[in-house]
Amino acid sequence: MSQSILFQTPPRTVTVPVPPLPEGERKGLTKKEITADHPTWCPGCGDFSVLALYYKLIEKRKVWHEKVTTIAGIGCSSRFPYFVQAHGAHYIHGRALPFASGVSLSRPDLHVFAFSGDGDAFSIGGNHFNHTARKNVKMTLVVMDNWVYGLTKKQTSPTSPLGFKSKTDIWGAVDQPINPIRQALAAGATFVARTTHTNPNHLLQMMEAAMDHDGFSFIQCLSECVEFFPGAFDTSNPRKGGKFMEVPKEHDATDEMAAYKLAGEPFPGYFGILYRTKRATKNALEAKIIQDAQTRVAGAAPHQILSKTFERMR
Numbered sequence: 001m002s003q004s005i006l007f008q009t010p011p012r013t014v015t016v017p018v019p020p021l022p023e024g025e026r027k028g029l030t031k032k033e034i035t036a037d038h039p040t041w042c043p044g045c046g047d048f049s050v051l052a053l054y055y056k057l058i059e060k061r062k063v064w065h066e067k068v069t070t071i072a073g074i075g076c077s078s079r080f081p082y083f084v085q086a087h088g089a090h091y092i093h094g095r096a097l098p099f100a101s102g103v104s105l106s107r108p109d110l111h112v113f114a115f116s117g118d119g120d121a122f123s124i125g126g127n128h129f130n131h132t133a134r135k136n137v138k139m140t141l142v143v144m145d146n147w148v149y150g151l152t153k154k155q156t157s158p159t160s161p162l163g164f165k166s167k168t169d170i171w172g173a174v175d176q177p178i179n180p181i182r183q184a185l186a187a188g189a190t191f192v193a194r195t196t197h198t199n200p201n202h203l204l205q206m207m208e209a210a211m212d213h214d215g216f217s218f219i220q221c222l223s224e225c226v227e228f229f230p231g232a233f234d235t236s237n238p239r240k241g242g243k244f245m246e247v248p249k250e251h252d253a254t255d256e257m258a259a260y261k262l263a264g265e266p267f268p269g270y271f272g273i274l275y276r277t278k279r280a281t282k283n284a285l286e287a288k289i290i291q292d293a294q295t296r297v298a299g300a301a302p303h304q305i306l307s308k309t310f311e312r313m314r
């Protein structure tokens with residue numbers, strides 16, 4: 001760990017926090033320093049590549065441990081924060097986004113990343129997804145979509161295709177799956193992208209662009225569950241005889257209707273930034289309200305502010 005000195009004073013180990021050096025004097029973080037616990041995913045799980053590219057992103061963009069927060073709900077994919085040596089939380093199933101919103105709104109100096117599964121983001125967390133998108137809270141959400149509930153061993157998820165046989169649909173899924181890109185657009189997300197764990201360069205590119213976006217950036221990342229839905233994304237993988245098609249060059253990413261249309265193409269569809277627009281973030285709007293309020297009471301003592309507030313409440 002770069003921010004701690006470990007020294008032995010038998011019989012116990014004492015950790016003394018060291019204040020961070022000014023940015024110019026600090027060496028870039030190495031992958032080793034960002035790596036925390038050993039990932040417990042099944043060998044071959046797509047989630048490994050997402051994690052590896054996240055390490056690369058932090059390393060490449062020189063984001064220090066204390067400047068990044070990694071938040072997740074519950075699921076295989078949501079174990080993500082355990083494996084990152086930085087601040088983070090493995091929170092409640094489906095509730096990563098409200099937690100991440102609180103962090104983002106109270107700490108504008110941090111990069112907030114949330115990682116979810118398709119069940120976490122679109123089933124139990126479906127409402128939070130819609131509201132975080134419409135509020136345009138500044139953060140990046142990466143949904144590691146494997147079309148199944150992996151952690152709980154193969155139930156139908158909101159993105160499982162029709163006919164998918166699972167423990168909850170033994171004769172095959174009959175419910176129309178959601179289209180995550182269309183859902184994000186309809187909810188009001190200001191950055192909407194699609195990528196896959198099998199194309200590391202593209203995945204890194206999408207994460208970088210999302211991180212630079214001032215608002216709610218959403219990435220649907222196909223991430224294969226080799227245990228409960230092997231081969232799900234083969235038709236999007238050229239190494240398995242499939243096709244990886246980038247968003248056409250002539251696509252206007254500021255055109256919401258064009259993005260909606262593109263998102264309706266049958267699987268494997270298109271990969272890249274389908275939509276990107278500018279809209280005031282909740283962070284900026286709230287910061288202004290706070291600043292205006294502080295200007296109105298400038299020079300007043302705390303007890304005077306309190307009594308004025310109580311007067312207004314009468």
Ligand SMILES: Cc1ncc(C[n+]2csc(CCOP(=O)(O)OP(=O)(O)O)c2C)c(N)n1
Nearest residue numbers: 075076077093117118119120148149150151
């Ligand atoms: C309130 C609540 N309901 C249900 C569960 C059980 N549960 C844990 S993870 C999960 C689904 C995970 O699926 P997904 O989000 O797609 O993640 P994956 O494991 O596929 O990465 C469910 C139903 C739970 N932990 N908490």
Ligand code: SF4
Nearest residue numbers: 042045076150225226
């Ligand atoms: S069950 Fe599936 S999603 Fe979970 S770790 Fe294993 S391969 Fe990955």
Ligand SMILES: [Mg+2]
Nearest residue numbers: 117118148149
């Ligand atoms: Mg899943």
